[in-house]
Amino acid sequence: MADVPGPVSDFIVGEIRRARGAGGMTQEAFGRGAGFSASHVSAVESGTRALTMDFIRGADRAFGNGGIFERLAVKLGTPSWFLPWLDAERGATQLRYFEPNLIPGLLQVEHYARVVLRSVDSLTDDEVEQRVKGRMSRQAILTGERPPQFVAVLDEAALRRTGDGIGGIMAQQVAHLIAMAELPHIHVHVIPLASGLHVGLSGPFALARSGGGVWVGHLENQLGGDVVDKDDEVATLQARWESVRNEALPRRQSIDLLKEVESHHGPQ
Known part of the structure; x- marks a missing residue:
């Protein structure tokens, strides 16, 4: 799936990491809600794996936030x-x-x-x-x-x-x-x-x-x-x-x- 542009990606990954920490969610628990393995979550958060729109949509599901990260990605990066x-x-x-x-x-x-x-x-x-x-x-x-x-x-x-x-x-x-x-x-x-x-x-x-x-x-x-x-x-x-x-x-x-x-x- 499409990678999110670098500057936008760095910002959104940081916000997802902060939201996960604020919610007391481990990478494994977050991954279950988002539909990704804990190792995949770790790789995205460390910057060794590209952030994709699929991952962003998974994060929105895990947090139940009504799609705010997807809207943020669209607003900051791509129509x-x-x-x-x-x-x-x-x-x-x-x-x-x-x-x-x-x-x-x-x-x-x-x-x-x-x-x-x-x-x-x-x-x-x-x-x-x-x-x-x-x-x-x-x-x-x-x-x-x-x-x-x-x-x-x-x-x-x-x-x-x-x-x-x-x-x-x-x-x-x-x-x-x-x-x-x-x-x-x-x-x-x-x-x-x-x-x-x-x-x-x-x-x-x-x-x-x-x-x-x-x-x-x-x-x-x-x-x-x-x-x-x-x-x-x-x-x-x-x-x-x-x-x-x-x-x-x-x-x-x-x-x-x-x-x-x-x-x-x-x-x-």
Whole structure:
């Protein structure tokens, strides 16, 4: 299940530990109520095991507090609508991302992510920084011991976006894409502008394949997002994926295009 971003995790673990102590609960007794072994509880409290949303929900059950820790995690870290997708993303063996307008979150550099999140004017500066940290922490799945196969399809327009103060950021971002695309388990494909209109311009989507071979999808929109797990809807997204993938350049040609775009944006 999805890990909670580090700064949020440290705070919530400390609060859970204090609540357990105040309630006179041993790790074993707390674990029985939360649905985890005493050794698992000990590992989370000592920081040697990641805090997950499942553990947080278990803590709420053990304390019978009406879900206060889950609400705290959502408030401080990640929108509630995104949590189910984080679970799927974290456990995936294969990931497919299509983005017509932005760089996928798992491939964003910190400065680019901050600019994107600041475009949401309802977020405070603190909320932007928390989400930037959360986005950066998600990227650990791509560099772990057993990373998923990751394939991203981008529209060239997303790479050539310009504006006040964004040139250097885009140069840094494209350089990062090139470095990531050189890794054996990461494939970045670009749909050239010359392709014109294509089905992917209707919006971004993602697909995740679990270790058991089950695919789920994710759709994001202006109001939030939805996890797609019905067979017919997943099949539709798979068909859309094949369409946009076929519009894109092969891997090496895509990297060459990324290098050309990097030179266009100028020095970092």
